[in-house]
Structure formats: structure tokens, C-alpha cells
Amino acid sequence: MRIGFVGLGKLGLPVALATELKGHEVMGYDPSDSVKEIINTRKLPYMEAGCQELLDKTNIKIISLRELVAFSDIIFVAVQTPHLPKYEGITRIPTERKDFDYTFLKKAINDLSEEIENQKVKKIVIVISTVLPSTIEREIKPILSSYVRFCYNPFFIAMTTTIKDFLEPEFILFGVDDKEAVEMAKTFYRTITPSPFFETSIKNAELIKVLYNTFIGMKIVFANTAMEICHKIGADVDEVSKALALGYKRIISNQYLSGGMGDGGSCHPRDNIALSFLSEQQGLSYDWFTNLMVAREKQTEWLASLIVEEQTKSNLPIVILGKAYKPETNLVVGSPSVLLYNILCESKIECEMYDPFIDGKMPDKYFELPHIFFIGTKHNEFMDYVFPDNSIVIDPHRYIPHSDNYKVISIGQNKSPILIPKVIVPHARV
Numbered sequence: 081m082r083i084g085f086v087g088l089g090k091l092g093l094p095v096a097l098a099t100e101l102k103g104h105e106v107m108g109y110d111p112s113d114s115v116k117e118i119i120n121t122r123k124l125p126y127m128e129a130g131c132q133e134l135l136d137k138t139n140i141k142i143i144s145l146r147e148l149v150a151f152s153d154i155i156f157v158a159v160q161t162p163h164l165p166k167y168e169g170i171t172r173i174p175t176e177r178k179d180f181d182y183t184f185l186k187k188a189i190n191d192l193s194e195e196i197e198n199q200k201v202k203k204i205v206i207v208i209s210t211v212l213p214s215t216i217e218r219e220i221k222p223i224l225s226s227y228v229r230f231c232y233n234p235f236f237i238a239m240t241t242t243i244k245d246f247l248e249p250e251f252i253l254f255g256v257d258d259k260e261a262v263e264m265a266k267t268f269y270r271t272i273t274p275s276p277f278f279e280t281s282i283k284n285a286e287l288i289k290v291l292y293n294t295f296i297g298m299k300i301v302f303a304n305t306a307m308e309i310c311h312k313i314g315a316d317v318d319e320v321s322k323a324l325a326l327g328y329k330r331i332i333s334n335q336y337l338s339g340g341m342g343d344g345g346s347c348h349p350r351d352n353i354a355l356s357f358l359s360e361q362q363g364l365s366y367d368w369f370t371n372l373m374v375a376r377e378k379q380t381e382w383l384a385s386l387i388v389e390e391q392t393k394s395n396l397p398i399v400i401l402g403k404a405y406k407p408e409t410n411l412v413v414g415s416p417s418v419l420l421y422n423i424l425c426e427s428k429i430e431c432e433m434y435d436p437f438i439d440g441k442m443p444d445k446y447f448e449l450p451h452i453f454f455i456g457t458k459h460n461e462f463m464d465y466v467f468p469d470n471s472i473v474i475d476p477h478r479y480i481p482h483s484d485n486y487k488v489i490s491i492g493q494n495k496s497p498i499l500i501p502k503v504i505v506p507h508a509r510v
């Protein structure tokens with residue numbers, strides 16, 4: 081295929097060279113003099129494994145945007161979306177938070193789109209630059225020509241191993257709302273790698289990309305917390321990490337990766353609290369464990385605020401279904417459902433709880449009168465309940481079937497997102 085690259089920087093150039101290696105004809109457009117110099121002199125000023133060897137023998141040329149549009153079957157856009165140096169993590173976190181700078185990406189897309197419009201040809205344009213969720217809809221879609229078949233395809237690559245990471249990815253992430261474009265993109269990727277292709281909405285893809293990176297950041301903070309504890313109490317961090325890495329079924333697997341209620345049970349919350357004590361006692365530089373517990377509590381407060389918001393609108397009585405800390409048990413120790421109940425009570429919100437494994441038969445009123453039912457525990461039998469007409473069912477596990485007779489709110493799958501959220505339950509002291 082004939083593949084064009086808009087932006088031949090630290091991501092675009094290695095990927096363009098790897099694409100050429102797989103037998104495609106590749107051309108690029110980049111206004112930067114330093115990029116032209118790299119292509120002309122064939123000297124790479126940065127270290128990138130395998131890149132210099134490919135650059136030595138490449139046929140890639142920098143051509144005009146007009147030529148690139150005419151040439152390409154698919155155009156990748158790898159233009160920078162920078163942050164100011166103060167947001168790069170090399171200084172303390174600034175008090176003010178900022179989005180990335182999309183000026184370069186918007187200019188590149190605008191110019192490209194105009195050229196596609198001029199040539200009046202359908203073109204597949206695949207953006208690979210990193211953006212925050214909702215950016216494509218807000219900043220990019222309004223400037224796209226109707227001839228553009230658009231996809232968002234962020235990469236999970238690390239600098240210095242760009243070529244290897246592009247040719248051997250864990251998965252290929254595609255945000256699309258254009259079936260024609262994605263079929264062509266799949267045909268292209270089949271020539272690059274057998275890795276799985278994950279197709280989703282553009283907004284999901286934007287979020288997956290940045291959450292993937294923050295997950296890694298979270299693991300590193302966790303590992304460094306272990307290192308500091310080990311250093312302070314005289315344990316061996318490499319032994320500790322070696323053992324934790326053997327927990328591939330739960331720690332490194334996809335378990336515990338679905339959104340829902342907070343962590344619960346007789347061990348996890350208790351261990352976090354005990355470790356926050358150790359953290360304080362040892363004077364750890366950052367108390368990761370309190371951080372986990374604060375997050376768990378704040379997230380439960382947020383669920384409480386959703387309940388209160390529905391009650392304010394409907395005036396229905398509230399019942400939390402499930403007291404147990406996990407499905408199909410009657411154990412309530414460390415239960416996030418009970419935490420939710422306590423947070424509501426703390427704000428003087430009237431609320432009842434019911435658990436079939438603890439309280440026996442469900443009271444008749446829950447079958448007869450409309451309520452706000454919050455599904456605190458993902459017990460199987462709640463799936464079969466026929467809730468009273470006009471009830472509101474709030475389901476953080478997203479497994480309760482929807483019905484015309486009552487409203488089911490599947491948390492995390494909101495079809496009409498609230499852009500400016502209201503916090504109704506006051507924050508608990510932590």
C-alpha cells in the first residue's frame with residue numbers, strides 16, 4: 081500500500097521506516113528543517129533501536145502536502161501535542177493543571193483536510209498523536225473535510241524501542257466511527273503484525289491510551305513504595321517483587337480490572353490501613369496506602385452523591401441491595417456496600433439495606449413499591465428481580481437488565497454524560 085506520514089518526528093519517522101520495511105511505499109510531509117536534514121543526511125540525532133539501519137537504506141522522501149494526499153492510500157498523523165516543560169514531571173506539580181497543547185495537531189489536520197477537500201478524494205486519515213478524552217470530538221472533528229475517513233490509533237510504544245513496539249504490539253487500538261476506514265486500516269495492519277485489533281469508539285480509545293500509561297505509573301509508584309519500606313525495615317525489595325510477580329493470576333492478570341464497588345473483605349482495606357500505620361511509623365516519603373483508602377472512600381462518596389441526586393429528583397425511598405463484600409457470600413467484613421450505607425447515614429440520608437444471604441426473603445414492599453435500588457453487591461439473583469414499576473435501579477456492576485418499566489442506571493456507561501458534575505454529599509473528613 082502507499083502510506084503517507086504527516087509528522088516525521090521521534091514517533092513518525094521510526095514508524096514510517098518500519099512500515100517501509102514491511103513492503104509498503106512510504107512518503108512523508110514535515111515542515112521542520114531538522115527533519116529534512118535527517119532524511120537528507122541520513123543521520124539520526126537521537127538513539128532509536130534499528131532506526132539508523134533502516135534510515136541508511138530508505139526511499140522515503142519529504143514531499144509537499146498536495147503530493148502526499150495524491151500519493152497515499154492511508155495517511156498517518158504523528159504531530160506533537162506537547163505540554164509546557166513545567167508539566168513534564170521534571171519539576172514539582174504546578175498548582176494549575178492544563179490540557180496538552182493541540183495547536184500543532186489542529187494546524188496539521190486543518191491543512192491536510194483542506195488539501196483533501198481540494199482534491200475531492202476520500203482519504204483515510206489516522207491520527208496517532210496522544211490526546212485527552214473528548215479532544216477529537218471537540219477539536220478535530222469540526223475541522224475535518226467530509227472526504228476524510230477518520231480513525232484514532234494511539235500507540236503504546238516507548239521511545240528507543242519504537243520500531244519493535246510498533247511491529248510487535250500487545251494490541252492495536254482503534255477508535256473509529258467509520259466502518260470503511262477501519263476495514264482498510266485492518267488490511268494494512270495485517271501486513272504489519274498478527275497482534276489483536278481492538279476496535280472501539282474514539283472516546284474510549286482516547287481514554288484507554290492515557291489510562292494505559294497511568295496504570296504503568298501506578299505500578300511504578302507501588303513498586304517504589306515497596307522499595308522504600310524494604311529500605312526502612314531491612315527487607316529485600318527484589319525478593320518481594322520476585323514473589324509478587326508470581327501472582328500472575330490476580331496481580332498481573334485482568335482480574336480486578338472492571339469498575340464497580342471499592343475493594344473489600346477482611347484483608348485488603350485492613351491491610352492498607354495497617355500499612356498506612358507502618359508508613360507513618362517509618363516516615364515513608366509518600367503514604368500510598370492512605371492514598372488508596374482515601375480514593376476508595378471518595379469513590380464511595382461519589383456513588384452516594386449519585387443516589388442522592390436521583391432521590392432529589394424522584395423522592396423515592398432508598399435501599400441498598402447487598403451487604404456482603406462480594407457476591408454469593410454472607411460475609412460483610414470490609415464491605416464497600418456498608419461503607420456506602422454509613423456515608424449516606426452520616427449525611428442524614430434515610431436508607432435501608434437488604435441482603436438475601438443475610439436477611440432471608442426480600443420484604444414485600446421492595447417488590448410492590450417503587451424505590452431507588454442501589455446494587456451494592458453483585459449477587460446473581462438480583463439479575464432476575466422484577467423491580468416495581470417506576471423504580472430507579474443504580475447498578476455499578478452493569479449487569480442488571482434494562483426494562484421499560486423502571487430506569488436502570490448502569491454506572492460507567494452513561495449515555496448522557498454530565499459535563500459539570502454536582503457533588504451533593506459533603507466530603508467526609510479523611
Ligand SMILES: NC(=O)c1ccc[n+]([C@@H]2O[C@H](COP(=O)([O-])OP(=O)(O)OC[C@H]3O[C@@H](n4cnc5c(N)ncnc54)[C@H](O)[C@@H]3O)[C@@H](O)[C@H]2O)c1
Nearest residue numbers: 087088089090091092110112158159160161188209210239
Ligand atoms: N515519541 C514517542 O515515543 C511517542 C509515543 C507514543 C505517543 N507519542 C505521541 O505522538 C505524537 C508525536 O510525538 P513525537 O515524539 O513524534 O513528537 P515530535 O515533536 O518528535 O514530532 C512531531 C513532528 O511533527 C511535525 N509537525 C508539526 N506540525 C506539523 C504539520 N503541521 N504538518 C506536518 N508535520 C508537522 C514536527 O515538525 C515534528 O517533526 C505526540 O502526541 C506524542 O505524545 C509519542
